[in-house]
Amino acid sequence: MNTLTTLFVDDEKDFLETILKRMKKRHVNAYGAESGEEALSLLAHTPVDVVVLDIRMPGMDGIETLKEIKKRLPLVEVILLTGHASLEAAREGMESGAFDFMMKPVNIDELLYKLQDAHKNKSIQESKIKHLESKLKR
Amino acid sequence: MTAKVMAPMMKLGGIIKRIFSWGSVNPEEMEKLRLDFKERYAYFKQLISANNKALEIMADIERTLKGERPFGMSFVRSSATTVSANVFQMVKKLQQLAPGRYVGLIPRYDDIENKINWILNEKKQIRDAPLVIPLGSIDKDRVDLVGGKMANLGEIKKNIGLNVPSGFVITSSAYRRFIDHNHLSVEIARQMQLADLYDIENLYELQARLHQLIIESELPRELEDAISDAWRKMEAEAGSGATVAMRSSALGEDEESSSFAGLHLSELNVSADHVIDSYKEIIASKYSLQAITYRLNKGIKDEDIAMCVGCLVMVDAASGGVIYSRNPIDIHDDSVFINATWGLPIAVVDGSVDSDLFVVSREPPLKTIHQDIKEKNKKLVCYPLEGVCRVDLTEDDVRNQPSINEQQAVTLAQMAIRIEDHYGTPQDIEWAISKKGEIHILQSRPLLQMESLKQDLPEGFKAKQKETVILKGGITACPGAACGTVCTVDSGLDILEFPEGAMLLTREAHPRWASLLSRASGIITEHGSFAGHLASVAREFGLPALFSVSGALNKLNNGDQITLDATGRSIHKGRVEYLLNKAKQKECLMIGSPVHETLKAVSRHIIPLNLLEPDDPGFAPENCMTFHDITRFIHEKSVHEMFSFGEGRNFAERSSKQLHYQVPMQWWILNLDDGFIKEVREKYVKLENIASIPMLAFWEGFAAIPWDGPPPLDGKGFMSVVSQSSASTAMTRSLGPKYADRNYIMISKNYCNISSRIGYHFSTLEALVGDQRAENFVSFQFKGGAADSSRRFKRVNFIKSILEEHGFRVETKKDNLISRVEGHERGYMLERIKILGYLTLHTRQIDMIMTNSDKVDYYRSKIKNDIGKIISAPPGAGDS
Known part of the structure; x- marks a missing residue:
């Protein structure tokens, strides 16, 4: 599997800084964005495997951002990570195509493991597509 | 064995037989299958991991429900949300494994989710209630609007007719308007969720x-x-330039068991210029350290x-204090206790001065x-325009003179009795005497x-x-006794350093130390009376407290171990057992509390x-009543779906290998992912080539000690086997001799699922x-067995007791046993698996001797000896 590239989207700067630092220590490629809008414009030109999204953000909220990402880049996996404990939000997020829903504060290893799972899903989908393409060519 | 027990075995046997049979497939299709299988395995693993997480949170909820440690609504909400998200994940993954099947799960999930949401979002709302209401028009029935403290005060003014300052209350409806206007509730809940409350x-x-x-935040304009x-x-009545005392009156406050004494702010002598700022400060005091801790613990x-806030015209007091209409620390004493000091009564409740005590007997006259x-070396007085200040009392005759006279004491006692009679319960009353004597x-x-x-200590003591x-x-x-190491607190920052279980020593009995009461073993102060807020809260928590001990700060040193005997009013060196034996246990306040009740309802x-x-006809989506049911159902079905993959397409033959351990064994292995060290081309896989950590541990336990053979039977046990096995041989034969005794294992490096039939029992072990x-x-x-049902049930309970000794959670129903252990580090988990490997072999046929107590x-x-040997053995291959 190629190396994992992630994008963390959170309006809380402190959180973002800390998590990016911790990801780098664990050799995970990690970008940061402070809003849904910023995340979408970054995704337009940067390949990312997994996006980790906060739900409550000013401007575009997490669920809207998630829907937009799934529309533009269906293969990119999205994990919702939020301090907002709500069954409705969890449900809506998962139905809109989120890979998983996690509560803050999150155990960093658990998050890492989840990122790898999401990445694996993406790789499998990609190789299935490749297989299909090569079949069509013949 | 009964037909009922055999049914799932036959089903599984049939499926496995199809998967593991040989056949030819073209490479193109094989590649597609390989990819599909990889995908399914990824879903399966994610499903298992969600299952695991959901069960872990459920176990956490169960532990928390015991009420041994305080928890808040953020725990309730985040656990419910996490379980729900993981169960939903399982529903989703099962649909990916088996599209279009099990759709009946979705309405069940929705229904359970709705029920939980309904409990979590219940709210008391008063619509169209006034934002502000004059004190004169309040009585105890308005408690939902003005909070307990102000409702009581209104009641005393309106229905008892005692003298209460005039003023108004900013209501609960105003509070909600303020919170909504600034969208505070979601943000506060989020901040609470993120903080580690311990x-x-x-x-x-x-x-x-x-x-x-x-x-x-801003107040809405209309407020x-x-x-x-x-x-x-109010000024029209009290004269212009009047100032007020602003007192918090939280809804839910002033109930007998939850005093909230002094935990929220009160601001004295506030002028018109600062009423809005003070209002916000009082609202904010809902989130003071001591208030958060208090709510959490209760x-x-x-x-x-x-938070409602009362604004009462300020009384510039000559003297003031607190009356207890009965003795708070002796339920049999009905005398009235009056604490009094010079100046404002706040000096008594915040424990900053020593106060005079008058005990008035209730017998007339x-x-x-x-x-x-x-x-009394100081007093608190009002500044002329705003605020209060401390004034040192220098003249000897003032310092040592009683702050009220005997006549006043009697009048105060009479008022206290009137209030108590009105409410029918003992009262804690704050009062002030104006300079005019009112x-x-x-x-x-x-x-x-x-x-x-x-x-009653024996003479010797x-x-x-x-x-x-x-x-x-x-x-x-x-009252009470406690032992602890002395820790002096002086400034707010000392709170951060306060160790768990230490003896709190401080100068004044100030309410801000209330935040330490859940961590302290006892409290000692140099000043303060039993009428202060800190004393009230200490009593609520049952924490031994001795106040007004002169010289305590000098005589006691940080780090000394001491025993506090608050009942006997003495402090001792070291740990004095006989004093502690008398002490009551600290009570747990969670059981029955609103937060606990909510968690119970949600759970x-x-x-x-x-x-x-699983073989019961009732094992169906529509019978899933709880999230646990859904996880159980999905887990069972997902294993089934994994086994049934490739059915009819002869897929699994490339990966299924027969285990070779010394000789070929009746164990067939399906490699899901990375379960083999190197690829296997031949028919057999050697044990040395197995990479699956949990499977190796299982095998180690399984092969550690040879089986002694069937237990010698007594007559009855033998008869029981004969009659049962005549039924089961037929069953076994129907599976075909080839499959009757086969065992199947699915593995990856960190996972295994082992279905085995040893003798007459059937077991499944799954491990990550x-x-x-x-x-x-x-x-x-x-489950299962060859003996009659009562012996099989006994064996299941026998196994249950062994597993419980080793940290498993076990449930049994008839001859069916389900057990689990999770969340431990690798070494511990592997030991558990070894034990299971051992038990899988050695519980063979012992159902037959279950009615013979000697055997x-x-x-x-x-078994105990053997397990001892196995888990103390040096780590095997799987432990590296």
Whole structure:
């Protein structure tokens, strides 16, 4: 599997800084964005495997951002990570195509493991597509 | 064996037979299948991991429900959300494994989710209620609008007719308007969710952030208008330039068991210029360190507390204090206790000065039966324009003079009795006497009385006590005894350093130390009376407290171990056992609290397990009543779906290999992913080539000690086997001789699923063991047997007791056993798997001897010995 590239989207700067630092220590490629809008414009030109999204953000909220990402880049996996404990939000997020829903504060290893799972899903989908393409060519 | 038990075996046997059979496939299709399988395995693993997480949270909820440690609504919400998200994940993954099947799960999930949401979002709302209301039009029935403290005060003014300052209350409806206007509730809940409520440093930061958030918020326009309107009306009555005392009156406050004494802010002598700022400060005090800790320890919901604020015309007091209409620390003493000091009564409640005590007997004619006049070296007075200040008392005759006279004491006692009679319960009353000599009642709330703890120490101990005593005297604020290491607190920052279980020593009995009461073993102060707020809270928590101990700060040193005997009013060197034996246990306050009740209500839709037997016709989506049922159902079906993959397409033959351990074994292995060290081309896979950590542990336990053969039978056991096995041979034959005794294992490096049939019982072991401690789990199911049902049930219970000894959670129903252990580190998990490997072999046929107690004892001790040997053995290949 190629190396994992992630994008963390959170309006809380402190959180973002800390998590990016911790990801780098664990050799995970990690970008940061402070809003849904910023995340979408970054995704337009940067390949990312997994996006980790906060739900409550000013401007575009997490669920809207998630829907937009799934529309533009269906293969990119999205994990919702939020301090907002709500069954409705969890449900809506998962139905809109989120890979998983996690509560803050999150155990960093658990998050890492989840990122790898999401990445694996993406790789499998990609190789299935490749297989299909090569079949069509013949 | 009964037909019912055999049914799933036949089903599984059939499926496995098809998967593991040989056939030819073209490479193109094979590649497609390989990819599909990889995808399914990824879903399956994610499903298992969600299952594991959901069960882990359920176990956490169950532990928390025991009420041994405090928790807040953020715990309730985040656990419910996490379980729900993981169960939904399982539903989703099962649909990916088996599209279009099991759709009946979705309405069940929706229904359970709705029920939980309904419990979590319940709200008390008063619509169209006034934002501000004059004190004169309040009585105790308006408690939902004005909070307990102000409702009581209104009641005293309106229905008892005692003198209460005039003023108005900013209502709970105003509070909600303020919160909604600034969208505070979601943000506050989010901040609370992020904070570690058990870490005091974290709480300290939380308090600062929430304070800031509230202070920076704006009052809605209509609320500001309503307040200035009420202020003008009050000035018309009390004269222009009047100032007020602003008192918090939280909804839910002033109930007998939850006093909230002094935890929220009151601001004295506030002028018109600062009423809005003070209002916000009081709202913010809902999130003071001591208030958060208090609610957490008592299981009170944050969202249930609406902060109402009373604004009462300020009484510039000549003297003031607190009356207890009965003795708070002796339920049999009905005398009235009056604490009084010079100046404002706040000096008594915040414990900053020593106060005079008058005890008035209730028998008519009322008279003072005891008085204790203290030296009062300062008092609190109003500044002319705004605010209060401390004034040192220098003249000897003022310092040592009683702050009220006997006549006043009797009048105060009469008022206290009137209030008590009106409410029918003992009262804790704050009062002030103006410079003109008028008595004002400022507050009244139910008084918590304690059983007195009389000490009858045997004669011998009295002499012994003399050897250990360091200090004597003081006032019992809360009876009891405790031992701890002295820790002096002086500034707010000392709170951060306060160790768990230390003895709190401080100069004044200030309410801000209330945040330490859940961590301290006892409290000792140099000043303060049993009428202060800190004393009230200490009594609520049952924490031994001795106040007003002169010389305590000098005589006691940080780090000294001491024993506090608050009942006997003495402090001792070291640990004095005989004093501690008398002490009561600290009570747990969570059980029955609103937060606990909410968790209990929510857990009813999460935890109970109704679906047990997969072969039961009732094992169906529509019978899933709880999240636990859904996880159980999905887990069972997902294993099934994994096995049935490739059915009819002859897929699994490339990966299924027969285990070769010394000789070829009746164990067939399906490699899901990375379960083999190197690829296997031939028919057999050697044990040395197995990479699956949990499978190797299983095998180690399985092969560790040879089986002694079937237990010697007694006549009855033998008959029982004969009659049962005549039924089961038919079953076995129908499976075909080839498959009857085969065992199947699915593996990856960190996972295994082992279905085995040894003798006449059927067991499934599933395990995930890796470096992710939180992901680790082992689950083990066992059923069946050759003997009659009562012996089989006995064997299941026999196994249950062994598993429980080794840390498993076990449920049994008839001859079916389900057990689980999770969340431990790898070494521990592998030991559990070894035990299961051993038991899989060695419980073989022992159902037959289950009614013979001697033999049961023999096997119990043999198994115990064997397990001891196995888990103390040096780590095997799987442990590296």
